[in-house]
Amino acid sequence: MTTTVGVIGLGNMGGGIAATLARHDFPVFGFDLSQAARDRAAATGVTPVNSLNELLEKVDVVILSLPKAEHVERLCLGGEDAPVSDAAEDHHKAESLLALARPGLIVIDTTTSTPETSRKVAAALATRGINFIDAPVSGGPKGAASGSMSMVIGAEDEVLASAMPVLEAMSGSRVHVGRCGAGNVAKIANNMLAACHLISTAEAVAMAARAGVSPEKLLEGVNAGSGRSGASQVMFPNWVINKAYDSGFTMGLMRKDVGLASDLAQQLGMELPLANAVAQLWNESRATLDDSEDFCAIVQRTDPTLFGHGA
Template sequence: MTKAFITGIQNMTNTIGVIGLGNMGRNMAATLVKKSFTVIGFDLSETACKQAAEQGVIAATHLSTLTEQCNIIILSLPKAEHVEAVCLGDNGLIHVVSPRTTIIDTTTSVPETSRMVAAEFSKQNIAFLDAPVSGGPAGAATGTMSMVIGGEMEAYKQVLPVLEAMSSVRVHVGDVGAGNIAKIANNMLAAAHLITTAEALTLAEKAGVDPEKVLEAINAGSGRSGASQAMFPTWVMTKAYDSGFTMGLMRKDVGLAKTLAQSLNLTLPMAMQTAALWEDSAQKLADSDDFCCIAQCTNPLLFGKEDEV
């Protein structure tokens, strides 16, 4: 990393750009506003821009408006292909971003895309970090997300004040792409734990034991997980199903794990079975349904809403 790059970051202002103002990006932007940052946001959706403006975010009508005023830019996009288009497309960031800018990509993307984008940006003295997040819209809104980060350590350290404002936990995993791999592994576990917890509670119910009490017991024992400690109490047992993360997004993430395993010629039977179950769930659950609804495929009577069973 060049001395000029480091000097540019050290002289950074408190103005941050956020591209992608959906549930995650908008709430991350709003959290930064609350932490006394000036935030300029961009999204193709006028509705998203309006909602962000109501939370104190300055809406930009063009990418160039954002890049002219920000040398730290956060991406919050649906998929890897969107990251590539926004960064390297005909009207992408690479054509309008100034040298000594840092791009922080919070998208659950793939390592190959992050490495390709980072390589192109580096030719123009622009740093790129892949920094996918966990915690959902609620975590984004409260600054309590977890972030797993790949990229040069020096770039990570220089933008750490911004990352600390957005999240409660940060783990620098390695070089560019490492954050993506860690997030894919994490989401594969979360997807599996949702199903195995539903099966464990179904086992208890059919054996005549109160599943609520068994969930409490699991959370006091060695079988607990993020699914049993947070997802089931908050969204499944209450039948709220309003986490803000969809079946479609989790199916995408599980698919990324399956593809990565296959590309490495790995035999991972549990991962493959989890992927198959999430793929099969499309016959019963729409992409727009909350991702915790996967429990309904195991036991629709126990976990389904009363008007749906």
């Protein structure tokens, strides 16, 4: 029996995920409040629908690709800002998965959310027989569109097994790190490191350039040694050295993720001096870098001449 999939949130990531699944011959339905996003999805083999209720009537698995934890909670549990139907007569009715989904549905949340939100949503949905997996992703829009992104997953073993065919089709690697909520703990830790590595790599490259070593050669040396990271191996070659700054992931989203790491450390009563310093640098960058800028542009704060658009 073919699994039918619904994707909620058809932006840079969700649109790519939906297109990838459609390419793997899953029947895919997509919902987004943006008509333009629905139209783009339709061009990739996804069947757009005009309401959450319409989508839920058709699918066995729902994938969420939303900006923040609060959007996940509102969509799943309801609230003033929950999505509404496109039908004019339904505009007064807030919709939610808790209210509309049928028992047996599997919800896969790819949003970088919080472990508290994942556990709260999972517990509430479980009262209706709905399963919830937190599976935040890395790899950006290109990874979503190619099916090569990585996932860190929080789920019960039996639920994960049921969802695995869909997860395998939409990602290149999957690491099951624990029960519900664990996926978001791992993703927050990952993005905290990425935020650190972008700045530390920028400082290393700038120092070497000042000392007469080209950025390209410095990165070649670092990537052959123990100082390599995702920043030196992927971010700098693809989006910084060529000054493209078009990764598809924004300053605003990384600032949000850095904030999630700071909040988690505070909740745990931990003092993390390096993480605190990096969080302060990302916060201070608001003075010169808008939330809409590419997140790799943070390196311009280290050396505007070396890394700036006009350099």
